[in-house]
Amino acid sequence: MNPIWEGLQEAFRLIANLDPELLRILVVSLEVSSLAIVVGMLIGVPLGVFLGSRHFPGRNVLITLVNTGMGLPPVVVGLFIFLLLARSGPLGDLNLLYTPAAMVIAQVVIATPLVVGVTLAGIQGLDEKLRLQILSLGASPFQYYWKLIREARLTLLAALAAGFGSIVSEVGAVMMVGGNIAGQTRVMTTAIVLETRQGNFSMAIALSLILLLLALLINWLFTWVQQKKSA
Amino acid sequence: MSELARLEQVEVQSGRRTILSLDRFCVQEGEIQVVLGPTGAGKSTLLRVLNLLQWPHCGRLFWRNQELHRPAPLRLRRRIAMSFQEPLLFHGSVFANVAYGLHLRGVRGPALEKQVMQTLQRFGIAALAHQSAHKISGGEAQRTALARALVLGPELLLLDEPLASLDQNTKDCLASQLRQILRQSRMTCVWVTHDQEEALSMADRIAVLEQGSLRQVGTPEEVFFAPQNAMVARFVRTENILPGTVEENADGLASVRVQEALLEAITSFVPGARVLVCLRPEDVSLRRDREPGSESTRNRLRCTIEELRLQGATVRVKLDCGFPLLALITRRSAQEMALTVGETVLASFKATAIHCIPNDE
Numbered sequence: 001m002n003p004i005w006e007g008l009q010e011a012f013r014l015i016a017n018l019d020p021e022l023l024r025i026l027v028v029s030l031e032v033s034s035l036a037i038v039v040g041m042l043i044g045v046p047l048g049v050f051l052g053s054r055h056f057p058g059r060n061v062l063i064t065l066v067n068t069g070m071g072l073p074p075v076v077v078g079l080f081i082f083l084l085l086a087r088s089g090p091l092g093d094l095n096l097l098y099t100p101a102a103m104v105i106a107q108v109v110i111a112t113p114l115v116v117g118v119t120l121a122g123i124q125g126l127d128e129k130l131r132l133q134i135l136s137l138g139a140s141p142f143q144y145y146w147k148l149i150r151e152a153r154l155t156l157l158a159a160l161a162a163g164f165g166s167i168v169s170e171v172g173a174v175m176m177v178g179g180n181i182a183g184q185t186r187v188m189t190t191a192i193v194l195e196t197r198q199g200n201f202s203m204a205i206a207l208s209l210i211l212l213l214l215a216l217l218i219n220w221l222f223t224w225v226q227q228k229k230s231a
Numbered sequence: 232m233s234e235l236a237r238l239e240q241v242e243v244q245s246g247r248r249t250i251l252s253l254d255r256f257c258v259q260e261g262e263i264q265v266v267l268g269p270t271g272a273g274k275s276t277l278l279r280v281l282n283l284l285q286w287p288h289c290g291r292l293f294w295r296n297q298e299l300h301r302p303a304p305l306r307l308r309r310r311i312a313m314s315f316q317e318p319l320l321f322h323g324s325v326f327a328n329v330a331y332g333l334h335l336r337g338v339r340g341p342a343l344e345k346q347v348m349q350t351l352q353r354f355g356i357a358a359l360a361h362q363s364a365h366k367i368s369g370g371e372a373q374r375t376a377l378a379r380a381l382v383l384g385p386e387l388l389l390l391d392e393p394l395a396s397l398d399q400n401t402k403d404c405l406a407s408q409l410r411q412i413l414r415q416s417r418m419t420c421v422w423v424t425h426d427q428e429e430a431l432s433m434a435d436r437i438a439v440l441e442q443g444s445l446r447q448v449g450t451p452e453e454v455f456f457a458p459q460n461a462m463v464a465r466f467v468r469t470e471n472i473l474p475g476t477v478e479e480n481a482d483g484l485a486s487v488r489v490q491e492a493l494l495e496a497i498t499s500f501v502p503g504a505r506v507l508v509c510l511r512p513e514d515v516s517l518r519r520d521r522e523p524g525s526e527s528t529r530n531r532l533r534c535t536i537e538e539l540r541l542q543g544a545t546v547r548v549k550l551d552c553g554f555p556l557l558a559l560i561t562r563r564s565a566q567e568m569a570l571t572v573g574e575t576v577l578a579s580f581k582a583t584a585i586h587c588i589p590n591d592e
Contacts, residue, residue: 127317127319129315129317129319130319130321132279132282132284132313132315133313133315133319135284135308136282136284136311136312136313136380136389137312137313137331137332137335137379137380137383138305138308138309138312138332138335138336138383139335140305140335143335147321150321150322151321151322153322
């Protein structure tokens with residue numbers, strides 16, 4: 001029988017039976033990437049709002065750095081985080097290498113520039129007069145930035161989707177700093193690599209299907225909210 | 232009337248270009264001051280400075296005779312509100328938009344609801360309170376934007392061309408509504424516009440701004456009927472601006488030579504002075520040669536009709552009196568007189584209808 005067809009059948013069986021190993025991998029993936037995107041949003045949104053709404057010397061340099069960061073190769077991020085967290089590295093004493101925390105750090109570094117970039121574009125896209133209008137109605141600096149975020153909230157949703165999508169499907173960095181330890185740092189992408197190498201296609205296909213489903217779900221949610229808001 | 236805000240020796244630059252340069256600009260409490268000027272005159276920049284959202288490169292700002300220093304305190308900024316030409320409504324309902332400024336000031340609950348609903352009622356949009364602000368018509372959106380500023384009861388209301396993006400009917404209706412609300416509340420307002428009819432109907436005082444500088448400040452009558460210079464005269468559509476020389480002046484009644492014609496005008500210019508004779512087209516009367524004319528009319532000129540142009544209820548008559556002259560008469564008068572191009576008529580106007588300004592050109 002065709003190995004692809006066999007793999008698909010087995011994959012559906014694993015999903016339907018809620019295979020414990022599959023679930024463990026899924027939970028670790030979601031935990032690591034969710035925490036990373038929350039931290040990424042907490043850092044990236046204020047930075048994006050600041051860069052998008054203020055003019056100061058060196059702003060263009062910062063924007064160039066952000067744009068470069070948006071295309072940062074994950075393996076390069078993995079290498080730097082590895083060197084930082086390695087026993088001989090500057091943060092070696094923290095003993096974070098090959099832990100979920102190291103994976104979160106790597107994913108935060110990957111997601112944050114994306115969140116900053118998308119937020120920045122959204123804030124810059126707001127009418128200049130709208131910003132004056134908010135201030136002219138008596139907004140304090142905090143109230144002003146909060147209103148900007150609320151007016152650009154669809155963009156923030158895009159930032160969330162782009163950031164989460166990029167880290168949940170990333171493999172290079174998490175493999176390098178997480179070590180792909182079963183039950184601890186094995187996530188969907190690293191498991192797919194491993195299972196494929198071992199010729200265990202059914203598990204690899206099952207994980208791929210879940211990953212695709214997740215991507216579909218995130219994008220469907222984003223489109224739904226977008227359509228609802230703009231209707 | 233006491234002074235609410237004052238700018239002294241203020242300059243705002245954009246790059247190397249000066250976009251606003253004012254020796255002195257003041258806003259009196261309770262007045263509606265219209266800032267009139269063409270596009271690019273610096274009107275919006277002036278509003279941003281008055282709103283304390285843009286600090287001038289040099290100059291001094293005063294609020295109730297107290298000098299202000301950068302940065303302007305929030306409590307002072309909250310005494311001023313501004314509304315723009317575009318409604319610039321936020322996401323959310325009409326109610327949420329109007330409530331926004333009050334919310335920033337910590338007003339909540341029944342007090343907030345009462346103030347918002349009262350203001351919506353004043354603007355006739357209470358029924359739209361819970362509709363999405365992005366699903367209402369242009370006129371309703373502009374009313375919402377104005378309500379959002381007025382609900383704050385600001386000590387100084389700044390309006391940047393608030394009616395410019397509306398169709399004529401909506402504009403007339405909202406202008407009258409707004410005039411009534413502003414008069415009733417005696418709210419101090421600086422209203423920026425390039426529309427002269429709007430300026431005439433709304434203003435207690437008019438400031439004419441051009442290329443960042445004030446050209447004249449005065450009552451609507453002063454600005455429209457006694458412009459101080461050629462720029463203001465042209466801008467307020469004093470369409471007959473004729474260069475001439477004062478030949479004699481006896482107790483204020485002067486004879487002014489305009490080409491071959493000698494016009495009589497009430498002016499203090501001395502003989503020899505080069506002046507511009509300003510005469511509004513509606514002050515020029517036309518009659519046929521043989522008809523008797525008014526005795527008090529000091530100026531009578533024989534002219535040839537060059538063009539007749541219908542303009543609604545009026546007709547613009549372009550005349551050649553040795554120099555070009557425009558007259559504005561009603562359509563009925565034109566029909567009764569059966570005016571035709573090429574015929575000769577007598578144009579007459581009073582000495583008091585002429586306003587002379589120095590000819591610096």
